[in-house]
Amino acid sequence: MLTLRHLAIDTVRENVAFLNRNCTRHHAEEFLGLGRVEVRKDARSLLAVLNIVDDPAILGPDEIGLSGPAFRHLGLPEGTPVHLVPPTPPESFELVRAKVAGRALGEADLAAVIRDIAGHRYAKIEIAAFLIACASFMTTAEVLGLTRAMIAVGARLDWKGLSPIADKHCIGGIPGNRTSMIVVPIVAAHGLPIPKTSSRAITSPAGTADTMEVLANVDVPMDRMQELVREAKGCLVWGGHVRLSPADDILISVERPLAIDTREQLVASILSKKAAAGSSHLLIDIPVGPTAKIRSAGEAVRLRKLFEHIGDQLGLVLEVAITDGSQPVGRGIGPVLEARDVMAVLRGAADAPQDLRDRALHLAGRILEFDPAVRGGAGEALARRLLDSGAALAAMERIMAIQGPPPAAARLGSLVAEVPAAADGVVGALDCYRIARIARLAGAPNDKGAGIDLLRKVGDRVRKGEPLYRIHAGTNADFTFAQAHAAEDCGVVLVT
Amino acid sequence: MLTLRHLAIDTVRENVAFLNRNCTRHHAEEFLGLGRVEVRKDARSLLAVLNIVDDPAILGPDEIGLSGPAFRHLGLPEGTPVHLVPPTPPESFELVRAKVAGRALGEADLAAVIRDIAGHRYAKIEIAAFLIACASFMTTAEVLGLTRAMIAVGARLDWKGLSPIADKHCIGGIPGNRTSMIVVPIVAAHGLPIPKTSSRAITSPAGTADTMEVLANVDVPMDRMQELVREAKGCLVWGGHVRLSPADDILISVERPLAIDTREQLVASILSKKAAAGSSHLLIDIPVGPTAKIRSAGEAVRLRKLFEHIGDQLGLVLEVAITDGSQPVGRGIGPVLEARDVMAVLRGAADAPQDLRDRALHLAGRILEFDPAVRGGAGEALARRLLDSGAALAAMERIMAIQGPPPAAARLGSLVAEVPAAADGVVGALDCYRIARIARLAGAPNDKGAGIDLLRKVGDRVRKGEPLYRIHAGTNADFTFAQAHAAEDCGVVLVT
Structure with missing residues (x-):
């Protein structure tokens, strides 16, 4: 038995166990070739990558240290006596090996893999193996199976009878493309519920959550978000609180540093999150251009069809807008500058960027047509009326007021x-x-x-x-x- | 600038950098999504996976900690002021992405990837991506390119005119299969140089190095090994000192926990090490059986042909023996028990395991026929004479005497x-x-x-x-x- 210690090291979504090289109970070397260890206490068990500590001030020879995430996943207090045993890798990894060897996986197979990934039983190198096997080859049935598996392991937002729930998502890559902050108030002004959760930028100069945070608080817990949508019909909040697709979050933590993103993984990732968010009507924006994520019309059409097919199978009403992604949208790039452009469009300022306005009107129009009461083809004109009348600006101000003031005032860089x-x-x-x-x-x-x-x-x-x-x-x-x-x-x- | 610290944590072949969450110079969060950071000082640079430290006793807010391997690779003293910058991933990873997308890589491409891997510029998830891309599909030209690339980044043993240099290698998986400890003394007794380096067990109950260590010291530095082969014509030492294929060692550290081993990677791994070891004449033993690594005759033939083809291209004289792998060889399994069986065969004891003896004679015979002076088909009879006359036992005793006594006496478990x-x-x-x-x-x-x-x-x-x-x-x-x-x-x- 070893004594459990929490080491205050965040190993970023990887379970890591630390063992002193002079451990009194085990030859540390014995586990090294295996790459991992299993920590056990009665029925609880945790798989972790092994690191070796040579400094007794960090970890004693009769202790086993767990990194931040690993300690939380095991869920036992410090000082608990635990066993260290050779690892039993997750059984589902056998399926990943079969996929690497060329087999297509069935829905139950993918469910087993995703359950183990969401249960933190895969090391990052195993997740990388799964992602690359999928990137090499994936059938459409596998994309659907993967999407369903990711939905199944996550939470699912319940809008308690509110219907339809509209949503939009842009696959990204175009600087300044802050249409959501114009589309949401237009659609909300029409009365169609549109709860928009957004991410913060990771590799881009701003995510919608970063730009919205110049104008309002975006750090809104789930229960508050539901009230918000009832009161204002829309919201523009950071999605980090809502663990809609925990498996996808883990996959992305490996996908992103590898910079491998395939059409199949993109569709599974986006649609699993949107289905879990309770969206019933969804518009996907695919910008195409020589320096965008999607670089040709042919590629865009293939991606559109995959979105449509998987969306249909999931029971979503899904539309795809293929848009001009040949250059940045608007003038500002960066949170304060983008917020300036957005507010100029909402206020109808003379110098508001026309391309941002046109784009937002087109997308908002397509979403408004999700409403059975709106005549086909009449959405964009309706969007223009809602914007030009000031109704959209009023909706945005209502959303900002309810979300609350930003955490800190932001000023343009001097x-x-x-x-x-x-x-x-x-x-x-x-x-x-x-x-x-x-x-x-x-x-x-x-x-x-x-x-x-x-x-x-x-x-x-x-x-x-x-x-x-x-x-x-x-x-x-x-x-x-x-x-x-x-x-x-x-x-x-x-x-x- | 941050102050460089060495953290006494062995992160096992992965460069890891540690940053205090309240770092005074950087938002730790800003690097998290990127997965890695780059530590720079003038022309030196090191890519490392980022972990976050929440305990100032482990790392201060104006410090950057490097794990054991990372600290050695950067090669700067503690206290050096260094810069932390967003990572520039190795350029060669673009080739891995191309391979994932279905492109076959050329010899120069594979050389670039392997150079970056050997230079510790790949994170383990990137290595996993490369391995899985190769496991999904690999042309024969790619296997050759990979093997050559792995040879190019390693050391190459120089036997200073001694020629031919015989060697044998078993692909493993059969408990008790300690033929090397009989084959080497037989071949050495004939006067054919056969310097055998072996591994320790990682997932098996004994490697040849573990079993030989019951009888003699196996921890022999390179220069001493060269003397040994001149004096005794053979040796049976642990290969851990000789960094013949550093890239392969790194690949294996990821391959093993994933338990993905393909024919192509097996051939590249073994032949890169044997070519680097300066072997000119090589016998590969492929045991086939229902619980062996290779389970059918068809599989064995495919593997044989790949070994032969790549061996030819590298200029090796290479023979493959496909042997019975239907059950363990000999009686003992575990170092002391196996050493007992080996010595019983060498001493000609009445109760020596016949299957171990027959197998060793067959393999030794095929190696002896590498000698142009030995008539085709006469090798096995010659091997039997060298064994039965006591010449092989004498050669083994000479090898043991020169390698020196084992580090500790080992006794059978009571x-x-x-x-x-x-x-x-x-x-x-x-x-x-x-x-x-x-x-x-x-x-x-x-x-x-x-x-x-x-x-x-x-x-x-x-x-x-x-x-x-x-x-x-x-x-x-x-x-x-x-x-x-x-x-x-x-x-x-x-x-x-």
């Missing part, structure tokens, strides 16, 4: 540099990836006031030396870093 | 239990996997005296209650554990 055109010409292209990266280096989204303010878009004429965009930053280090990157390649292609 | 037949009958099968597991639970190989002594083999008659085998153990816990497992399923199938 360090400003203009990036000039190198020659006379016409803007031929804006590289979404490059521009997002420069905005991120300037400090977005952690520094909410940092980012890029685009002064020229595709088709605009510019003379040599005239500014293409402004970089805003809050600290000198970020400012220098972003400028250096912009000097190397500013992401704007001029046709001279 | 706790003994006999496992009886449940009925009258004939032994129909012995389950290699099950019997290995029971021997391992009895304490082998860490407890050298633990293991199983088989009293009946396939085809033997037995009466109800008569012993099938004896379990030997050194501690009560292991003894009870092994007995309980044997009671559940002893691994012997009786035909009644």
Whole structure:
């Protein structure tokens, strides 16, 4: 027996056990080749990756330490005597091996794999193996099975009779594309419930949750969210509280560093979350462009069909909008700058970015047509009336008021540099990836006031030396870093 | 800048960096979604998986901690001020992504991937992705490219003109199969140089290095090994000192816990090590049986052809022996028991296990025929003469004397239990996997005296209650554990 200790180390979604190299009970070496150990106490058991501690100040020779997540998953108090035994890997991994060898998995197989993943029984290398096996080859039936399996292990929001529940989701990749913050108030103004949960940025300069947080609190617990939707018909909150698809969260924690995202995994991930969120009517936005996630019309159509097929099987009313993803949307990139653009559109300001407005109206129109009372084809005109009449702005103000004030006031970064055109010409292209990266280096989204303010878009004429965009930053280090990157390649292609 | 600290935690072939959650320089959260960080100081840079520390006693808020391996790889002293930057993943991972998407990789591609793996630039999940992509599909040209790439990043033993250098390798899986300890002295007695490096057991009850260590020291540095082969023509040492294929060692550290081993990876792994070991003439032993690694004759032939093809391309003289792997070889399983069987064969004892003797003579005969002076087909008779004349025993004693005495005396486990037949009958099968597991639970190989002594083999008659085998153990816990497992399923199938 070893004494259980909690080591205050967060091993980020991986169960890790720590053993002193001079452990009095076990040869640490004996477990090393196996990669993992199993910690047992009566019926409880935890599989964990093994690390070896050489410093008795961190862990004693008769102790077993568990990292933050592992300690929580085992759920026993410090000081409990526990056994350490050779690991029995999750049985479902046999199915992953079969898939690697070329077998398609059935729905029950996928359910078993996802149950073990959600139950924290897979090491990250096993999750990587599953993801790569799926990325190599996946049947449509497997995509459906995976989506259903992910829904089954999560919570499911209950809107208590409220119906329909509209929702939208953009597959991402286009800087400044903050249409949700305009679409939600328009749809809510019409009276159609649209509870929108969004993520924070991980690799982009802003997620909808980051930008909304410039205007209001987004950290809203589930019960409060339900009230919100009853009162204001819509909300724009951070989805981190709602553990809708815990298996997907774990998969993503491995998928993201590998930067492997396939059509199949994208559809399973999005639709498992939306079905669990209780959405009944869903619009998926797929931007297409040379520097977007989806780069050709053919690819977009294949993705659309997979969304439609899986959506149908899940009983969702699902529409797909394939949109222009050839350049950033609006002018601002970064939370404060994007919030400025959104509010300009909602207020009907003369200088509001037209592309952001048009895009939001188109998407809102398609969602409004989910309402049986709206005539087919009449959605976009209705959306325009709701926006131009100020009803959408009023809805947004109601949502902001109920969600509460932002946790901190955010101001535009005061360090400003203009990036000039190198020659006379016409803007031929804006590289979404490059521009997002420069905005991120300037400090977005952690520094909410940092980012890029685009002064020229595709088709605009510019003379040599005239500014293409402004970089805003809050600290000198970020400012220098972003400028250096912009000097190397500013992401704007001029046709001279 | 953060201050570099060495954390005395061995994260087992994974670079891990530790950051205090309240780091004064960085938002720890900001790196979390990326999975990794890059630690930089001037031209030096290290990619590491990020863990977060919540205990200032382990790591301060202005420090960056590196685990054992990561600290060594960065190679800077504690206290050095270093930068923490968002990670630039290894460029070669783009090739892995291409392979996942279905592209076959060229030799230069595989060289780039293997260089980055050997340079510790891949996280374990990235290595898992590469392994699974290869396991899903691999062309023969890719196997050759992978093997060459692994040879290129390692050391290469130089036998300084000694030629030919004979070697043998068994793909494993059969308990008690200690033919190397008989083959090496026979071949050495003939004067053909055969420097044999072996591994210790990781999941089996004994590796050749574990069993040889009952008789002699096996921990022999490289320079001493070269003298040994000049003096005694052969050696039987542990291969752990010789970093012949560092990339393969890293791949195996991920492959093993995943328990994914394909024909292609097996061939690349073995041949990269043998080519690096400077072997010119190699015999590969492939045991085939219902509980062996290779379960059908067809599978064995496919594996043989791949070995032959890649061996030819590398310029090795390579022969494959497909052998009977239907049951354990000899009687003892576990280091002391196996050493007893080996010495009984070398001494020509009347009760020496005939199957171990026959097998060793067959393999030794095939290696002896690598000698141009030995007539085709005459090798096995020559091997028998070298064994029966005592020349092989003398060669083994010379090898043992030069390698030196074992680090500790090992005695047979004094706790003994006999496992009886449940009925009258004939032994129909012995389950290699099950019997290995029971021997391992009895304490082998860490407890050298633990293991199983088989009293009946396939085809033997037995009466109800008569012993099938004896379990030997050194501690009560292991003894009870092994007995309980044997009671559940002893691994012997009786035909009644």
